Amino acid sequence: MNILLKHVLERLVRVGSLKVTGPKGTTHKFGDGSGEPVHIHIKTMHAERAISFDPMLAVPEAYMDGELDVIEGGVLGLMRIAFQNMGSSGIDVTWSKAIEGLRHAFRRLQQVNTAARSRRNVQRHYDLSGELYKLFLDEDMQYSCAYFEQPDMTLDEAQLAKKRHIAAKLRLKAGQTVLDIGSGWGGLGLYLAKAFDVDVQGVTLSTEQHGVSTDRAHAMGLQDRVHFDIKDYRALNERFDRIVSVGMFEHVGVNHYRTFFDKAATLLKPDGVMLLHTIGRSGVPWATSAFIRKYIFPGGYVPALSEVMPAIEKSGLVVTDIEILRLHYADTLKHWGERFAANRDKAKAIYDERFCRMWEFYLAASEAAFRWQDLVIFQFQIAKKNDTLPTTRDYIAKCEKALELRDIGHREPAAPARAKPTRRKKVE
Incomplete structure (x- = not known):
């Protein structure tokens, strides 16, 4: 040595x-x-x-x-x-x-995420084969932190709980319009449309994700209520009752935080509410991991709270609630790592050995960062006015419980045992 x-x-x-x-x-x-x-x-x-x-x-x-x-x-x-x-x-x-x-x-120089550069960065990661992501994600293809209400939850149960938690904070009503910035494979938008009878517009920069989410909307018969477009959020001009963004803000870049929240302010109606779910740092601002920036999320950046709040304040939006989810992503990544390991041969058949080793390191190092470094999840609830939402948080738990009962009731029942055919007596 x-x-x-x-x-x-x-x-x-x-x-x-x-x-x-x-x-x-x-x-x-x-x-x-x-x-x-x-x-x-x-x-x-x-x-x-x-x-x-x-x-x-x-x-x-x-x-x-x-x-x-x-x-x-x-x-x-x-x-x-x-x-x-x-x-x-x-x-x-x-x-x-x-x-x-x-x-x-020099982190700001690494995050000049123009519309064209953002599209290229997204393609580097999210336009990988959908079959790869199916090897380790939950059934609904949620590629973001799950919400482990109970420590013994399965990954699928925790991802469903995450959708309930976010939906409850949006305080949705039937007939409202919802913008999903960074809509992924469509699972959250489809869930909101089905559970609350709202119209959802999802935007993504990933061709792969757009195709999957659009197919899913048609398969569920929700194509008239949920639409997905390949579009940068900065190109939008409509106004919405609600905005939700999960796992996308990490790709905005610290140079563009003011642009992001200024745009959100123009897209929200006067009584609008926004829920932003993003990876964050509980400590001081720091650089993105060199490995993650070079191989996994080019242009990505994980902000400290002190970097996000000034941009929200200057946009004129009101922060109505901030929740810090600790260790939930560590547990999510543990599930992903175990699933990837169980399907490693299939991943190698799609790509190669070097890719598998890269992905193993990415999942394990990310889990470690959430367990032993300062990475957490921020959930910002934001409104245009300070009297739009209830003044206590009781409504969140009540809505989650109602959604849980609904989700249980909407699960597909087990197929009944097929009755044996009765023999007809022969008529003489």
């Missing part, structure tokens, strides 16, 4: 049990020996040098390329040790800290 990497690991890993086998077969131990052990093998000198200077990018790249293997503890265990030691004394003197500081300083 080269001297620089050994020095970095000695200063960084104070807690935990990490073993690193280098390209020459020598193994070194780091940490205090506590917790679940993790053992990695750096196979090449190239990977060892790269990790020495930029571990946050070079480790996932080496893993993707097969130049690094996790022999014991898995990627999740490796990221646990990394994140749990980030606050240890000594990290400030590493090359990694300096590089991450530069990424933070």
